Amino acid sequence: AQSVTQPDIHITVSEGASLELRCNYSYGATPYLFWYVQSPGQGLQLLLKYFSGDTLVQGIKGFEAEFKRSQSSFNLRKPSVHWSDAAEYFCAVETNAGKSTFGDGTTLTVKP
Amino acid sequence: DSGVTQTPKHLITATGQRVTLRCSPRSGDLSVYWYQQSLDQGLQFLIQYYNGEERAKGNILERFSAQQFPDLHSELNLSSLELGDSALYFCASSGDSYGYTFGSGTRLTVV
Numbered sequence: 768a769q770s771v772t773q774p775d776i777h778i779t780v781s782e783g784a785s786l787e788l789r790c791n792y793s794y795g796a797t798p799y800l801f802w803y804v805q806s807p808g809q810g811l812q813l814l815l816k817y818f819s820g821d822t823l824v825q826g827i828k829g830f831e832a833e834f835k836r837s838q839s840s841f842n843l844r845k846p847s848v849h850w851s852d853a854a855e856y857f858c859a860v861e862t863n864a865g866k867s868t869f870g871d872g873t874t875l876t877v878k879p
Numbered sequence: 880d881s882g883v884t885q886t887p888k889h890l891i892t893a894t895g896q897r898v899t900l901r902c903s904p905r906s907g908d909l910s911v912y913w914y915q916q917s918l919d920q921g922l923q924f925l926i927q928y929y930n931g932e933e934r935a936k937g938n939i940l941e942r943f944s945a946q947q948f949p950d951l952h953s954e955l956n957l958s959s960l961e962l963g964d965s966a967l968y969f970c971a972s973s974g975d976s977y978g979y980t981f982g983s984g985t986r987l988t989v990v
Contacts, residue, residue, distance in 0.1 A: 774882040796935060799887070799977050801978055801979075802976075803979075803981075804902075805899045807982065808983075809983055809984075810881065810883075810969055810971075810981035810982050810983045810984050811922075811978070812881070812978070812981070813976075813978045816977060816978045818977065833900075857922065861977055866924070866927060866934075866935050867912075867924070868924070869921070871921045871922075872921065872922070
């Protein structure tokens with residue numbers, strides 16, 4: 768069965784600083800990987816996804832993620848964080864049957 | 880607006896009662912997923928439907944049931960409600976491409 772680990776429960780960065788959120792997955796086949804963002808009181812919004820090909824994928828809101836098969840990782844990055852990026856971020860792995868497993872989430876706080 | 884509609888947005892009910900949560904998927908999406916999100920348990924997968932048929936089951940209690948109708952909308956029925964059932968309930972849909980589109984959720988409070 769697949770699983771997703773987000774090692775950091777909470778991260779605080781200063782506005783304008785760079786950001787990296789970690790995600791490690793466990794899945795026997797080729798993974799389909801996703802990052803979602805959830806603002807308070809809202810549903811989850813898809814930021815970006817990886818299926819195959821180029822291991823660096825670009826998403827919305829200036830986010831990117833890099834797939835590293837050797838490390839079973841799919842870390843999310845942003846070069847310069849904005850105050851509006853404060854939210855909870857979820858990494859997910861999806862099987863080819865369409866079932867997703869989500870990590871426990873990382874809460875991002877942005878300091879002014 | 881994500882295209883996935885959930886109603887109602889908020890629901891307050893007493894223990895022992897039964898409620899129905901409704902979800903209309905994004906146009907063209909055949910799959911519907913239900914998730915429960917609480918502070919202590921995170922995002923928990925409950926159940927998946929594909930074109931009217933149950934496809935996968937997760938951590939769904941026997942007191943809970945769901946169905947997907949011919950027009951593809953789905954309902955999640957929660958019965959004999961307990962205080963611990965208070966949570967955000969999300970519906971998501973997906974189509975031919977991978978990745979989910981989530982609704983904004985129903986916040987259920989059991990008092």
